[in-house]
Amino acid sequence: MKQEKLTTRSENYSEWYNQVIQRAELADYAPVRGCMVIRPYGWALWENIQAQLDSRFKATGHVNAAFPLLIPMSFLEKEKQHVKGFAPELAVVTHGGGQELEEPLVVRPTSETIIGHMYSKWIKSYRDLPVLINQWGNVVRWEMRTRLFLRTLEFYWQEGHTAHATYEEAEEETLRMVNTYAEFAYNEAAVPVIVGRKSESEKFAGALRSYSIEAMMGDRKALQSGTSHNLAQNFSNAFDIKFLDEKNELQYAWTTSWGVSTRLIGAIIMTHGDDQGLIFPPRLAPIQVVIVPIYRNDEEKAKVQPVVNQLKVELAAYRVKVDERMEQTPGFKFNDWEMRGVPLRLEIGPKDVDEQHMMAARRDVPGRDGKVILPLENCCAAVGKLLEEIQAALLARATAFRDANIHSPETYEELKQVVDSAWAFSYWCGNPACEDKIKEDTKATVRCIPFDQPKEHGACIVCGADATEKAYIAKAY
Amino acid sequence: MKQEKLTTRSENYSEWYNQVIQRAELADYAPVRGCMVIRPYGWALWENIQAQLDSRFKATGHVNAAFPLLIPMSFLEKEKQHVKGFAPELAVVTHGGGQELEEPLVVRPTSETIIGHMYSKWIKSYRDLPVLINQWGNVVRWEMRTRLFLRTLEFYWQEGHTAHATYEEAEEETLRMVNTYAEFAYNEAAVPVIVGRKSESEKFAGALRSYSIEAMMGDRKALQSGTSHNLAQNFSNAFDIKFLDEKNELQYAWTTSWGVSTRLIGAIIMTHGDDQGLIFPPRLAPIQVVIVPIYRNDEEKAKVQPVVNQLKVELAAYRVKVDERMEQTPGFKFNDWEMRGVPLRLEIGPKDVDEQHMMAARRDVPGRDGKVILPLENCCAAVGKLLEEIQAALLARATAFRDANIHSPETYEELKQVVDSAWAFSYWCGNPACEDKIKEDTKATVRCIPFDQPKEHGACIVCGADATEKAYIAKAY
Numbered sequence: 001m002k003q004e005k006l007t008t009r010s011e012n013y014s015e016w017y018n019q020v021i022q023r024a025e026l027a028d029y030a031p032v033r034g035c036m037v038i039r040p041y042g043w044a045l046w047e048n049i050q051a052q053l054d055s056r057f058k059a060t061g062h063v064n065a066a067f068p069l070l071i072p073m074s075f076l077e078k079e080k081q082h083v084k085g086f087a088p089e090l091a092v093v094t095h096g097g098g099q100e101l102e103e104p105l106v107v108r109p110t111s112e113t114i115i116g117h118m119y120s121k122w123i124k125s126y127r128d129l130p131v132l133i134n135q136w137g138n139v140v141r142w143e144m145r146t147r148l149f150l151r152t153l154e155f156y157w158q159e160g161h162t163a164h165a166t167y168e169e170a171e172e173e174t175l176r177m178v179n180t181y182a183e184f185a186y187n188e189a190a191v192p193v194i195v196g197r198k199s200e201s202e203k204f205a206g207a208l209r210s211y212s213i214e215a216m217m218g219d220r221k222a223l224q225s226g227t228s229h230n231l232a233q234n235f236s237n238a239f240d241i242k243f244l245d246e247k248n249e250l251q252y253a254w255t256t257s258w259g260v261s262t263r264l265i266g267a268i269i270m271t272h273g274d275d276q277g278l279i280f281p282p283r284l285a286p287i288q289v290v291i292v293p294i295y296r297n298d299e300e301k302a303k304v305q306p307v308v309n310q311l312k313v314e315l316a317a318y319r320v321k322v323d324e325r326m327e328q329t330p331g332f333k334f335n336d337w338e339m340r341g342v343p344l345r346l347e348i349g350p351k352d353v354d355e356q357h358m359m360a361a362r363r364d365v366p367g368r369d370g371k372v373i374l375p376l377e378n379c380c381a382a383v384g385k386l387l388e389e390i391q392a393a394l395l396a397r398a399t400a401f402r403d404a405n406i407h408s409p410e411t412y413e414e415l416k417q418v419v420d421s422a423w424a425f426s427y428w429c430g431n432p433a434c435e436d437k438i439k440e441d442t443k444a445t446v447r448c449i450p451f452d453q454p455k456e457h458g459a460c461i462v463c464g465a466d467a468t469e470k471a472y473i474a475k476a477y
Numbered sequence: 478m479k480q481e482k483l484t485t486r487s488e489n490y491s492e493w494y495n496q497v498i499q500r501a502e503l504a505d506y507a508p509v510r511g512c513m514v515i516r517p518y519g520w521a522l523w524e525n526i527q528a529q530l531d532s533r534f535k536a537t538g539h540v541n542a543a544f545p546l547l548i549p550m551s552f553l554e555k556e557k558q559h560v561k562g563f564a565p566e567l568a569v570v571t572h573g574g575g576q577e578l579e580e581p582l583v584v585r586p587t588s589e590t591i592i593g594h595m596y597s598k599w600i601k602s603y604r605d606l607p608v609l610i611n612q613w614g615n616v617v618r619w620e621m622r623t624r625l626f627l628r629t630l631e632f633y634w635q636e637g638h639t640a641h642a643t644y645e646e647a648e649e650e651t652l653r654m655v656n657t658y659a660e661f662a663y664n665e666a667a668v669p670v671i672v673g674r675k676s677e678s679e680k681f682a683g684a685l686r687s688y689s690i691e692a693m694m695g696d697r698k699a700l701q702s703g704t705s706h707n708l709a710q711n712f713s714n715a716f717d718i719k720f721l722d723e724k725n726e727l728q729y730a731w732t733t734s735w736g737v738s739t740r741l742i743g744a745i746i747m748t749h750g751d752d753q754g755l756i757f758p759p760r761l762a763p764i765q766v767v768i769v770p771i772y773r774n775d776e777e778k779a780k781v782q783p784v785v786n787q788l789k790v791e792l793a794a795y796r797v798k799v800d801e802r803m804e805q806t807p808g809f810k811f812n813d814w815e816m817r818g819v820p821l822r823l824e825i826g827p828k829d830v831d832e833q834h835m836m837a838a839r840r841d842v843p844g845r846d847g848k849v850i851l852p853l854e855n856c857c858a859a860v861g862k863l864l865e866e867i868q869a870a871l872l873a874r875a876t877a878f879r880d881a882n883i884h885s886p887e888t889y890e891e892l893k894q895v896v897d898s899a900w901a902f903s904y905w906c907g908n909p910a911c912e913d914k915i916k917e918d919t920k921a922t923v924r925c926i927p928f929d930q931p932k933e934h935g936a937c938i939v940c941g942a943d944a945t946e947k948a949y950i951a952k953a954y
Binding site: 028030031032035036037039040042043046047063065067068069071072075087088089090091092093094095098104105114117121138140142144153154156327 | 508512515524541544548549566568569574575620633
């Protein structure tokens, strides 16, 4: 079998992205425009992401549930900003069971409305609060320009929906969850995201305030990778979510929502991948270690195979794959697993058996520098240590790349140059007109206003007016 | 808070069923006709079911993936029996992004068609086989008469779809999966299902042969609880799933599909529940042990609470809930958790602390007979043993109930009486006309033709013709 070279990132980044996803069998195009099939290797990555996030949600008191896929059109219309934001993207079911429906149903683009409706039935007293529910599922948004994992008509995500007795508790929850996303991104995905507030024009349709995590991709574009919204009483008003407080007075509940999606897979691909293909962070990698046995004849095989079998048992704590394909050469296999992003490869041939060791090759360090000889005996701890080193190295490298590509331009002219190929970190007065001007002139947008802010005031990079906050400005997916 | 008595099963079984689901907060009606919300307590049960099944699927070499929710209408039409079966139940998306679609899309009622399309792209050689993919997800079927968990417009399930090089391998897979379902039902759900083949009229639309597991509910109706289909080359022909065999000749692949759904929750409710409410089998119960601390004042609380806290730590291996509600009496709590089906309750008051023991109350044995005093010290093993005993007792009770309600009528008149309130096990010649006659006369149907068969021939219970097989005949959900 022939291995075609991938298009390099510098040749054509977006072509590299599409190629690597399809060749590594993470996903494929579906026969419906803008939809994708998430293949087993991609879904295994998503399962690992889900497991890590789900345990964090449960540790902070959340429980899972399932709300309907189909939502009456009239529900969407109850919150004015919400319907304005989502109406252009709806998929509409007009017929069911061979009959035209009296009221069309939309395939959920997000579930604030139907969950709000149910919460109004379930929440009666302050004793019922907080309600802390999450849902893992699929949603449909009729996007015109789609990209595998980044923007597809249907995508998989989780959406948390909580209701609280006070504004303060809702705000605390909103922040807790965006910070949970950031912690996950750093520690599991090795993606050094920046946490901050979205600008008014970029916030969720119907929210008082939105927070996000923003990641820098290998082409220095930004990718919004998770959001958390303080919905204030907007949806409680629209759906009549009321409770009797401790003084027996009726109050509207304060709600939040927050979500991350299969877009995170895109973030991992574009944060770590190189011209050889994917590089998966060990903690999330579907396959953490691939073992390639090397032999040229049955005699060598008889020597190598039992050692490989024993090694697999020894490494049972990790997600290990033994590549036993007969029709491929070791060289083909090395390239193949590098392309597929497996963090660590172990090679064992007859000489290695004689010397009771093996060759370990790190995916993140190409060539000889990434190779190290490991003794076979008690190798479990050594392999674990290597995986941790790879995890840390990926985060360090991504952080260095991010920091090297964030600049603080002095003038608007400089800003225009900076955002052509990097991120700007600049004072912004908060005026939407200045935000619009940047977008018009450069296609870059205000990604977020980070929590970490200088103490001093400054001059807005666009209009020069007094500004109290700095914002990250970049082109984004 | 007042606790209203549940309607008893003998008063009105179906009302009992609906009440217990809503009071235990397993599910609620959604604002869209025929749809439901699976609430956190119900979803936690489903998560436990999923975890047990998923590990069995993975242990037999299957991997998970995700295929699109929306399927072009024309795909359904490619397999004639398939479209005939599903056309009346389709939900159809006609508009997307504000535009009428050129081709309507159906919300998947099942995914053989779109998966068949993808398999035809992916499968080229015998080396690509077998393909063993499962999908956890939601489907929509426009049912007219719906029941919570048993039959809803949208439901959650898993659908396995496999492709093989030979008929024999496909048949082996089909049988492997129906037997996996049966093993799960017995060992995890304590539901003593009967495994067998569906009759021609009851098989899946597009299948060569369908197998199912059939369970007997508390009202002695049958519930089909899982199915596995040998699709032969029907979908391979329709979707052009071809591979080059070892002789380099083009062959159509042999495919299978198999699924269980949230209907299993209905099976668990109606197999084990009693007039006090739910009884969950310990291995799947969202809460296995509830601890109710008993005190009347702060002094007693100061004595009991630390022991309860310590107990929770001791029992960390189990899913434990401590009921710390201040506004409810212990008596209320006992009833409440009994209604919610928690298999084991532990009660601890100040006297118990003095005597270093606690009262354990089994959910499956009402009153004093189900109570036993357990020492506090090293109670983890004793609690585990009790849970195992409850699990075994539930299976034994359900099996005895099932066997007491299966009869072998001698004549067709007797059969008509039997199926009014039980199952019949009778010789059947296999003629659909006899099957139709039973249905017309009694509303009962052939549930399955079990694998265990007598060696002798017999006379068809309807027409008297020579029959080689016996079938279970019963009214079904």
